[in-house]
Amino acid sequence: MADSNTASQPSTRFVSRVWRSIFRRPLVPRSDRERKLMVLDSLILHIHPSTVPEKTLQLSLTWGLGGMAAILMTILLVTGVMLMFAYTPSPAQAYNDILNLQTNVWFGQLVRNLHHWSGNAMLVVAFLHMLRVFFTGGFREPRQFNWIVGITLLLLTVGANFTGYLLPWDQLAYWAVTVGTGLVEYIPLVGKWIQTVILGGPEVGAATLLNFYGLHIALIPIAMLSLMSYHFWRIRKDGGVVIPRVPDEPGEQKVSRVTTIPHLVLRELVVALVLIAAILLFSMAVNAPLEELANPDVSPNPAKAPWYFLGIQELLLHFHPLVAALVIPTLTLGALILLPYFDADLDSVGVWFRSYKGRRMALEAAMIGLVGTPLLVLADEFVIDFVGWLPSLPTLVSNGLVPLAMVLLLLIGFYDWMKKRFAATNCETVQATFVLLLTAFIVLTIVGIWFRGPGMALMWPWDVSSAVVGH
Amino acid sequence: MADEQKQTKLGSNPTRRDFLKLIWTGLGVLALAEAGGMAVAFSLPRIAEGEFGGVVTAGPVDDFPRNSVTPFNQGRFYLSRLEDGGFLALYRKCTHLGCAVPWEPTEGRFMCPCHASAFDAKGNVLNPPAPRAMDLFPVLIEDGIVKVDTGTVIQRDKFDPSQVVYP
Numbered sequence: 001m002a003d004s005n006t007a008s009q010p011s012t013r014f015v016s017r018v019w020r021s022i023f024r025r026p027l028v029p030r031s032d033r034e035r036k037l038m039v040l041d042s043l044i045l046h047i048h049p050s051t052v053p054e055k056t057l058q059l060s061l062t063w064g065l066g067g068m069a070a071i072l073m074t075i076l077l078v079t080g081v082m083l084m085f086a087y088t089p090s091p092a093q094a095y096n097d098i099l100n101l102q103t104n105v106w107f108g109q110l111v112r113n114l115h116h117w118s119g120n121a122m123l124v125v126a127f128l129h130m131l132r133v134f135f136t137g138g139f140r141e142p143r144q145f146n147w148i149v150g151i152t153l154l155l156l157t158v159g160a161n162f163t164g165y166l167l168p169w170d171q172l173a174y175w176a177v178t179v180g181t182g183l184v185e186y187i188p189l190v191g192k193w194i195q196t197v198i199l200g201g202p203e204v205g206a207a208t209l210l211n212f213y214g215l216h217i218a219l220i221p222i223a224m225l226s227l228m229s230y231h232f233w234r235i236r237k238d239g240g241v242v243i244p245r246v247p248d249e250p251g252e253q254k255v256s257r258v259t260t261i262p263h264l265v266l267r268e269l270v271v272a273l274v275l276i277a278a279i280l281l282f283s284m285a286v287n288a289p290l291e292e293l294a295n296p297d298v299s300p301n302p303a304k305a306p307w308y309f310l311g312i313q314e315l316l317l318h319f320h321p322l323v324a325a326l327v328i329p330t331l332t333l334g335a336l337i338l339l340p341y342f343d344a345d346l347d348s349v350g351v352w353f354r355s356y357k358g359r360r361m362a363l364e365a366a367m368i369g370l371v372g373t374p375l376l377v378l379a380d381e382f383v384i385d386f387v388g389w390l391p392s393l394p395t396l397v398s399n400g401l402v403p404l405a406m407v408l409l410l411l412i413g414f415y416d417w418m419k420k421r422f423a424a425t426n427c428e429t430v431q432a433t434f435v436l437l438l439t440a441f442i443v444l445t446i447v448g449i450w451f452r453g454p455g456m457a458l459m460w461p462w463d464v465s466s467a468v469v470g471h
Numbered sequence: 472m473a474d475e476q477k478q479t480k481l482g483s484n485p486t487r488r489d490f491l492k493l494i495w496t497g498l499g500v501l502a503l504a505e506a507g508g509m510a511v512a513f514s515l516p517r518i519a520e521g522e523f524g525g526v527v528t529a530g531p532v533d534d535f536p537r538n539s540v541t542p543f544n545q546g547r548f549y550l551s552r553l554e555d556g557g558f559l560a561l562y563r564k565c566t567h568l569g570c571a572v573p574w575e576p577t578e579g580r581f582m583c584p585c586h587a588s589a590f591d592a593k594g595n596v597l598n599p600p601a602p603r604a605m606d607l608f609p610v611l612i613e614d615g616i617v618k619v620d621t622g623t624v625i626q627r628d629k630f631d632p633s634q635v636v637y638p
């Protein structure tokens with residue numbers, strides 16, 4: 001089998017024997033058969049099948065988003081382990097370690113920036129990946145369970161980011177985590193207890209830092225790596241990714257397949273390189289934020305949770321905390337988890353937005369969300385005052401259940417109106433409602449990030465930044 | 472072969488096997504529950520003596536004029552002496568989401584910088600979003616010395632005269 005005629009020299013024969021003891025196949029495959037075997041034999045590549053449907057290679061199907069999340073995870077692991085060599089998880093040390101890292105350690109600032117921006121990018125990428133799966137019908141049978149695995153991965157990514165947020169122990173970290181864990185207290189009966197366990201005491205302190213560190217560097221990454229492996233394995237067991245189709249046209253009977261090497265692997269490589277280049281450039285240009293040392297005596301004004309929680313923090317300004325921090329997130333999560341078991345519209349798997357009608361409805365829902373959400377925020381700020389109008393009721397009712405019921409009524413009305421007007425199926429209308437809620441969530445997050453200044457007053461973004469800088 | 476199986480299904484052996492299976496399953500569940508309980512107990516908060524959470528000596532009664540609010544940063548509370556000479560120890564943690572609430576002497580109220588909650592000198596809510604009055608710590612007055620037990624947090628909806636401690 002080995003090409004014996006070239007290996008005349010004993011030394012080359014030895015090298016080639018060692019090489020062959022590690023890699024059983026030639027480095028560069030010469031035929032499709034060898035290309036397939038190479039995938040099967042390789043520990044890393046064998047997460048892929050040896051051939052893939054040609055159509056799934058289109059960038060406009062997956063946008064490479066799942067792969068990007070995996071690449072970012074790798075960057076995070078490498079830079080995270082590097083940071084561990086420079087960082088001590090104690091209130092007396094942590095902040096100084098970060099300062100030292102940024103000023104005295106070669107490439108310390110760059111490594112910190114890479115870790116910081118990759119963590120944030122991973123949230124965005126994982127969220128977009130979820131949307132891609134939703135809008136191409138990739139959550140339906142037989143992929144229901146992998147959808148749930150994906151949601152768990154997204155939650156873990158949020159957890160990793162939130163626990164990492166505290167570690168620099170600056171003002172930003174301290175108060176964002178105080179406010180973020182303050183939400184937990186509103187869970188009925190057990191909330192206070194859970195909060196105390198998470199914090200390791202009544203307030204954010206040394207025990208909190210140690211808790212978060214352990215979660216951040218061990219428990220959450222291990223859980224994520226295990227679930228990611230399962231996620232990848234499941235994709236193959238569920239028959240690969242969905243095959244893209246044009247609306248109203250039946251899928252091809254005969255799927256044409258190409259070898260994974262080079263067709264898929266090459267594309268993955270391009271996505272990885274572009275992503276790494278982008279993250280590197282960004283990290284060279286923009287430093288991860290670091291404010292003054294954490295001071296438990298002085299809260300900054302405004303004190304905001306990390307940006308990915310600002311949608312919920314914005315809800316808190318409009319609803320009783322129990323509704324904003326618990327009821328609405330739980331309902332949303334429950335709906336997302338149950339969705340694949342109730343939406344079994346298998347005809348549209350692989351079609352972006354299900355149908356031409358589905359596309360028009362989604363677009364219209366997005367417009368309504370884009371205009372309606374800011375109007376509702378403004379109305380609640382300046383006009384609506386349920387607490388004042390219904391003074392005899394407890395605030396849980398006047399500021400919680402009443403507005404919640406109004407929002408639910410609005411949603412039901414929207415559903416009914418859309419369904420009738422478009423003569424649409426239930427599934428198309430559910431999709432439009434999802435788009436409406438998604439747009440509302442994004443708008444609320446944007447309002448929370450850029451339109452809330454000192455005292456959480458509504459103001460223009462340039463006023464917010466000048467007020468905060470002046471502070 | 473088939474006969475044998477039938478026999479073991481009906482004979483006395485299966486009962487023993489079923490019994491053992493039950494025991495094994497039971498022991499397995501018990502072991503899992505124990506491991507879970509251990510994990511929870513292990514992660515319970517560990518508060519060291521002498522830290523915030525112990526009894527703080529604030530000082531002699533006469534050091535605190537009527538109608539005054541004195542901050543104790545280490546103890547994380549304000550000692551508020553009311554008009555009638557009574558004391559309240561207000562936990563400075565905002566009841567909304569936990570920011571540290573500063574006392575604004577010129578305004579005569581506590582004003583939370585985070586989301587604009589305001590409280591009066593008794594801890595009552597003047598301005599939402601805070602859902603309830605500021606929490607209290609028990610005040611002890613021994614031999615004219617005011618002490619505050621920061622280990623016990625008292626939650627309340629609003630001020631009530633029974634909460635005041637008199638020298």
Ligand code: HEM
Pocket residue numbers: 073076077079080081083084087098112113115116118119120122157160161162164165166167168216217218220221224288289
């Ligand atoms: C799983 C995905 C991960 C995400 C989303 C993530 C996110 C973050 C974030 C947002 C920070 C705050 C950093 C800053 O403000 O600069 C951070 C810090 C940190 N992370 Fe991660 N991380 C992840 C994985 C890891 C891993 C696997 C390790 C180590 C094995 C690690 C070790 C650290 C350390 C030591 C810090 C403190 C240094 C610092 O704050 O700059 N991280 N992480």
Ligand code: FES
Pocket residue numbers: 565566567568569570583584585586587588600601
């Ligand atoms: S934490 Fe004080 S108002 Fe929100």
